[in-house]
Amino acid sequence: MNLYQKIATELEKQIKNGTYRFGDRLPSVRKLHRETGLSISTVLQAMYLLEAKGLVEARPKRGYFVTYHPKQSAASPVIYHPTNKEGSEDIEEVIQQVYGQSDREDQHINFAVGVPSAKMLPIARLKKMVRETMLALPDACVHYESISGNAYLRRQVAQRTSLWGNGLSPDDLVTTTGCMNAVAIALMSITKKGDCILTESPVYFGTLQLAKSLGLKVQEMPTHGEYGLDLEEIKNTIKHDQIAAIVLVSNFSNPLGYCMSAQSKRALVKICTNHQVPLIEEDLYSDVYFGSERPLPCKSHDRDGIVLWCSSVSKTLAPGYRVGWIAPGKYKDSILKTKLYHQVASPSLSHEVVARFMDKGRYDNHLRQLRIALHHNLLKYLQIIQEYFPENTKTTFPNGGFLLWIELDPRIDTLQLYEPALNLGIKYAPGRIFTLRDQYKNCLRLSFGLDWNEQTATALTRLGLLLQHQLVNY
Structure with a gap:
């Protein structure tokens, strides 16, 4: 057994016997280096091994914390x-x-x-950005935006999809007043009263009440607390019943908190594409991931425009600004028509402020x-x-x-x-x-x-x- 494995084994034993409890901070790398006489690189290897086992997590500038508990x-x-x-x-x-x-x-x-x-939330920085925006724009955002919405915001959101491997362009996006508004516009555009939609179970109560207000039937599907929707049940239901759309939160679901695997997302998009069932994806929480990288949405696997990707900054930056967007794929014309009839345009000032906040790196x-x-x-x-x-x-x-x-x-x-x-x-x-x-x-x-x-x-x-x-x- 290597030296780093020995120290990792000892720490693992202490974690599992309760010496270090869930949420506790482990001794610093430098302290372990001094007390064991091992090199810093050897101690770090031990920490990497514990991290790989899901027993600890690294927090920048703060050290390693226990993420395991007996349950x-x-x-x-x-x-x-x-x-x-x-x-x-x-x-x-x-x-x-x-x-x-x-x-x-x-x-x-x-x-x-x-x-x-x-x-x-960065309230002081947002206040400063609002002042800067008002001074920078000659019309002070008093005029209507285009139906597609603020071009600056759409460009910033599109840039954030560049690592998908199937990134969006500004023209692929339509701004909305928050994510729930995006979902509402999507449902109004692709369903009619009496249609049936599939959801997770349990599912966000707002989705249920929205569907009810539109006269839609909701069929809740079996859902795994860790992995998400049962795809076999989805496939069988779509084969035997007339389904107008599927609505889900694929990343850190509300309320279960699960995150679908990339493989499951690809499989779900394939099912929807094969059966031509629109997938309305709410992607509000992906920016607050605790792992090494942001999980990609189902939309990143969409090649035929079957996914309507809905998101916003309401859960991460400014709930009251009502800044959201939708990438509606092949349903864009219907989405634009619905938005025109129901709200004419999105709020100009708050959307411009958030776009500038993103552009200057302050959001990240x-x-x-x-x-x-x-x-x-x-x-x-x-x-x-x-x-x-x-x-x-x-x-x-x-x-x-x-x-x-x-x-x-x-x-x-x-x-x-x-x-x-x-x-x-x-x-x-x-x-x-x-x-x-x-x-x-x-x-x-x-x-x-x-x-x-x-x-x-x-x-x-x-x-x-x-x-x-x-x-x-x-």
């Missing part, structure tokens, strides 16, 4: 099979209760919130810091969940985004516990709102995009104790 080895991947039983609760009322009040008026620790904390600088902060939060959340949540709690292990799906003991009903949690000053998203069926009552979704502080840690601990208390009194 990982015992947890088995879960496939969620949608039930045929219709939901009985009025989910719209629940959604209104969870999201109806603005954060500005709400003093709760809000784990249901769908955007990062304002403290994680911000993303680097955001990724570090979010990954740190994830480790902290999982550490508290392991310690204070009920014994048989299962969690997903997202490698990006900021959403965590939690599956609890079947006896726990997170809808019934919502009011008691509110009384403790805690908000979360009950699992039941992420489906139209009678399921996921023992699940909930938490955002780890909050500012990590003592109040957040205390609230998460109290939530875990509340869940434990529910089991004790069952």
Whole structure:
């Protein structure tokens, strides 16, 4: 056994016996170098080996942190099979209760919130960019943009696809007022009332409510908590049923947090192409990846224009600016027509500001810091969940985004516990709102995009104790 393997084996043993717990920082490379007498390169080789095993992760300028915890080895991947039983609760009322009040008026620790904390966003730099933009443009953005949208923004977004191997051009893109607007325009353009669409299960409640408002039928498909949609079920359903479109989040899904493999994305695009079923892909979270590189979307494998790629900066930079876009492929003419009829043009100023922010490299600088902060939060959340949540709690292990799906003991009903949690000053998203069926009552979704502080840690601990208390009194 080589020297680096010996030190890696010893550290692995300490990680697995709990000497170094999930989220802990390992001794620095220089400290290990001094204490072991081994060269820095040998110590680094040991760290690389631990990293390759998924036991630790490197954080720039901060060192190596433990990413393993005991539940990982015992947890088995879960496939969620949608039930045929219709939901009985009025989910719209629940959604209104969870999201109806603005954060500005709400003093709760809000784990249901769908955007990062304002403290994680570059607000001062954005203010400066708004001033610079207003001074630089003679018309101060008061006129309508073209139907395709801000040319500067479309150029910047197209440049960010250059590493796809099948990059987009500015002409391939249409701007929208956020990603949900892009999805709405896509559905209005390629479906009609009474059509059936396929989605993940569980699935973002906004997608369900949007489809319902358009008179569409939603068929939820079996979904793996780690790998995503069951492609065989997709293929069989498309063969036997008339399907108007598939809607999914392929990278760091909301709410499960999974990321489809490149192989699965290629296979899904091939299925859609062969059967001429449009694929509406929401790609909001890919820029906040925790691995070595940004995962590519399904659109990068699309050669026939079957994928309508929808994205925005709402989850990464400026939720209120409402800056989004869609690459509609062969459906572009329909998309432009729908956009013209429903909104005429996109907001000029905010789109120009974001384009300039990207062009000057400030967006990428911000993303680097955001990724570090979010990954740190994830480790902290999982550490508290392991310690204070009920014994048989299962969690997903997202490698990006900021959403965590939690599956609890079947006896726990997170809808019934919502009011008691509110009384403790805690908000979360009950699992039941992420489906139209009678399921996921023992699940909930938490955002780890909050500012990590003592109040957040205390609230998460109290939530875990509340869940434990529910089991004790069952």
